[in-house]
Amino acid sequence: MELQQQIETVLDTIRPYLHADGGDVEVVEVTDQKDVILRLTGNCSSCNMSEMTMTAGIEESLRKSIPDLGDISAIKG
Helix, strand or coil, X not given: CCHHHHHHHHHHHHHHHHHHCXXXXXXXXXXXXXXXXXXXXXXXXXXXXXXXXXXXXXXXXXXXXXXXXXXXXEEEC
């Protein structure tokens, strides 16, 4: 399975929790070095807990499922 599809599959397991709070996450870019850039959207883009959501929820889930990823970062909006 292609890396981007693997990432989307993991994100699909997290999305119901984000949707419950009016937010979402989308993949902006996956680099050749396996760095992942995500965009937090909806309420997640302005929530003051978004950093915790990103680190404790999204990043942890991605690393558990795809351990060889590089940097994982998010932009808001």
